Amino acid sequence: MPAMLRNLAQRLGMMAHSFDGGIHPQQHKVSASLHSEACPLASLYTLPMKMHIGSPCSPIVAVGERVLRGQKIAKSEGYLSVPVHAPTSGRILRIEKAAIPHPSGMGIPSIVIEADGDDNEEQILEPINDWHNTDPALLRERVRMCGLAGLGGAVFPTFIKLVQDSRFAIETVILNGIECEPWLTNDHRLMLEYADDILSGLAIMMHMVKTASAIIAIEENKADAALVMREALAARDDMAEVRVVVLPTRYPQGSEKQLIYSLTGREVSAGKLPIHIGVLCLNVGTTRAVYQAVVKAKALTERMVTISGDAIAQPGNLRVRIGTPMRYLFGLRGLENFTGVRILHGGPMMGELLRHPDVPVVKSTNGMLAMREASFMGAHTQEQACIRCGHCSEACPSSLVPNLLVDQCRSDQFEKAEAYNLFDCIECGACSYVCPSNIPLVHYFRYGKGQIAQQRREKVFAEASRERSEYRDQRKERDKQALAAKRKSVRKTHAPKVEVVKENGPTTATDVVNNDKLNKGNIE
């Protein structure tokens, strides 16, 4: 009874601060009731050198080398990066540029592994069962070593979030089990099937950031998952201050900033991170991966992927090795012929359209949708003129005025667009979804953001060039003066003898290096 009352109060509290805007797209969660299955091994695996946000990795294996499952095959370069591991045992076939799930269609350096079918695992890491008494820094290093990045789709290196910073004490950990994208059910299945793993992962992270309070957020349409999580929670004695909160179904409830507001009534300031208001927000899949990395000593080589869409006869969730070719996975589900079919990487609201299925599953792959062209094009019919109906403003969870931003982006008025907070757009797609004129608003925003980013880069480059050029002019001036002074002194001592000296002597390497130092850090 008290629990019920508390829940009711929670629900009422929820109403008090719920994020602005939002939409209610059709759910299509057809794969929700089906148990997940392990994906049979493929013959080839492609591991791109960058599957996370941050700097790319560099290979540490050679072509022809044999590798085991879980073996590190690429090391991270730079702080904001996580390593890549072999998803199965086999031989390195080649290291070359290969296509990745990215709208540009460009490839990046990747390692291709030919599986040997034995799936032998490497056992170097020791399980840390006694994590309660382990230094958080060690656990954090384990999370980094295992290649963890946010599996919700943003793939931000997880270990960075698990930092212990005295300036920003974490008060609450939020476990994001919202999964507001239509069609996708992989987090839903994870919660149903691996509730204990997820809770253990949560406990580990709470230990790492030294907090006892956590919220598990689940949307109303996953009542069964909430029930399972509550039961699992009740069975544990170490998680008294962890609550399961059921939020009303509304897209984009799962967006980090919107979720934090819905749960705590606090906003993450623009340009700041959740940690700045004492919140740590992690996806359920990532949480389970933390558990596996710490207690099972397993690197991130597998994730849950939803295969669905109206062109898929047998939708479902698969536990897929990272690097598995998508064409193979679609083939497993009976989709061989891709004419008249559009494939999406991720959900329909924020996922990317792929040019072809010959790309691997990466760490951010939460779903693969195959849509019939006819139904797909419904979302992309001919753009009409904006009638300023304001539906986009109503739907925008960031309270922007999208239709004005579109005008600005379209006519390249980027300064104005920035002043209208273009960069606070989270690209959730709610505006495009409700637009009666079928304007691809998000596409315009991405164009605008890309152009502004490029202009910024050019500006930084121009600024650096200006400094280098000014430095060079100064040096020339200095040389000239030095030369003049020398001439003078020469004339004084040996009057008739005129030394022929070049206008300005060759640049010395030190000079250039000095100039180089001047601008280091300015250039990306």
Next chain:
Amino acid sequence: MVVMLSSPHAHGGDSVRMMMLTVVLALMPATLVSVYLFGWLALLLILTCMLSCLLTEAICLKLMGKSLSTLLDNSAALTGLLLALTLPALTPWWMAVVGSVFAIVLGKQVYGGLGYNIFNPALSARVILLISFPLQMTTWIAPMSINMPPLNLYDFSTCLTLFFTGVDGLKLSLDAISMASPLGHVKTEWTLGIPVAEALNHYQYSYLDAFLGKETGSIGETSVLALLLGGIFLLARHSITWHIPFSYLATVAVMAAIFSAIHPDHFAPPMFHLFAGGLILCAFFMATDPVSSPVTPIGQIVFGIGCGILTWSIRSFGGYPEGAMFSVLLMNCAVPLIDHYCRPRVYGHESGRKR
């Protein structure tokens, strides 16, 4: 080769066509009342306006080499209907045609078509007509709802003659068949120094009649009830939000209440203002025209308040008896600035604007 499109790859299914159609549907009660009051005359006027708007739009599109499929977005038909509903029943056919052409060409197409017009097309045409033909635009025929109407407007041939040849065709004097509108009446009497209450008495003004729409006026603006029904339909269908109609009407009511309390002889009571003239029509159908009104909620409230103040001021002090149309046009001018300054606070920012 797949054409690259950005997410989202799902759509809610709303369309401009449906939105316009919703507004046309919402105007049906008012249209029916207009036909009840002014018989065939109203029907002729509405059809003329709608057809000439559609035809003008078609010609414009053709001239600009655009696809005629834009005609199907229903916006031209809506403009025609709205224009017709703001005209007096005695408007001759050619004036209706001129108005429609103005509405489509000057009101909309010169700006680049639907979505880019700055002024409400129907209202700008209405104001052009009012200024060009002040007499015809302020002469109101007696409706069929009064006792013993001087003309049977349900008679088709009478209406046809009236519509195409004017009063001369019926060999009648204008005075015999026309009567003053409540607003015009009060304004005339007021300039003669007669107190408002007395003027209303002279007119035998009844609030109930005004609410149901039994007195005269522009064909579609008389019945508050019918217009409210349409307005509620629009609100329920989410075609408009409450901000503009509410702030507009509330401002007029508050201004009228304050001033009529201070000086009841000079200023009409709030109920009179709310029920009179084209206020309700403007508040629900003209001021809420999405293209020419602000997009943000705060902006819409500012817009409504501005319209309210202007309407009340023009009615109370101005040379014209009705100020609703002018006030909406005037506020249309301010929309870009309102949009700029009334943006909502963005998530994670202290205030809406960056600088």
Next chain:
Amino acid sequence: MMGLLYALLSLGAFALLAGVVLAVAQKVFHVEGDPMVDKVDALLPQTQCGQCGYPGCKPYATAVASEGAEVNHCVPGGERTMLAIADLMGVEPKALEQEATAPMVAFVREDECIGCTLCIKACPVDAIIGAPKQYHTVLAAHCTGCELCVEPCPVDCIDMLVKPELIEHWAWPLPKTRRSKLGHERRENHAGHA
């Protein structure tokens, strides 16, 4: 006669008064240099390539801001720079005389380089390193693609290569719909005014 005198006197006195006030204002509101030069300079890409006909970006900025030079001479800046300068100066945009090419970067074929240092002296941003009788190398990260090093090379061993596109720098193009062309139409119109 008197009237004329009054007229002359009063007008003269008044003009004198206005003159004095303006002279004082001139002192108070005296403007040092031309602040527009730096603003124009900030818009230029700083390649220092000299394709505009001026010896560098700053001289061109000075020419535009205070000598009334045309706004369309900056080749590497392309249309965007031209529009930005036109906007700042409040003048009509003018069509570019030369289309901007893709960003380039210089590359020294090291096996052919004789180590003459001529290219090093030509480089306006010190992006080439090397010593006499040693191979020279272009620091690609600093090269502005100005091509000033190509001409001096006695053995023609410097190539201008197209800068490789990075996936991180990839940006969404405008959507390919009828409406999206509006913005471009606007830009073209501006350019077409010339």
Next chain:
Amino acid sequence: MTEVALILLSAVLVNNFVLTKFLGICPFLGTSGKVETAVGMSFAVMFVMTLASVCSWLVQKFILVPLDLLYLQTIFFILIIAALVQFIEMMIHKTSPVLYQALGIFLPLITTNCAVLGVALLNVQQEQTFVTSALYGFGAAVGFALVLILFSGLRERIEVSPVPTLFKGSPLTLITAGMMSLAFMGFSGLVKI
């Protein structure tokens, strides 16, 4: 008090210089391209107009009438206006070089702006007192500023519209100004002075 309000209201709305008297159309069209420029121009015109009203009234009262020099009225008024414009030009050049650049030729052209000379002459014609002439000048300037700023907002929106080639630029600008003028007709009769 009421009189002050009526004079202001009349000058700002009912007898708006641009939309009902059609004075000052040249800078109205020339500097309404961008809101920022329009705001700058508005302040410049407000400064010049108000001071020009005051100075011209003083000159009229204490120089022209006593010395019987009414035939020099125009020259004197232009002199006053020119001096004021010079002053504000220097001030803007110092305080906002960008605005100075944006206003370009229209800043010195305030000198020959018919609205400014108009307000000075109308003041004399209507035999205003010192205070009312200052108010009238200020009101007229505010009216000019109001429509200039509103209009610049509209033009910024038109700028990003797919206007038919035939109407691009001046034609549509003039049509829009005409429509605004129509809307301002609504104020007619609002104030009777």
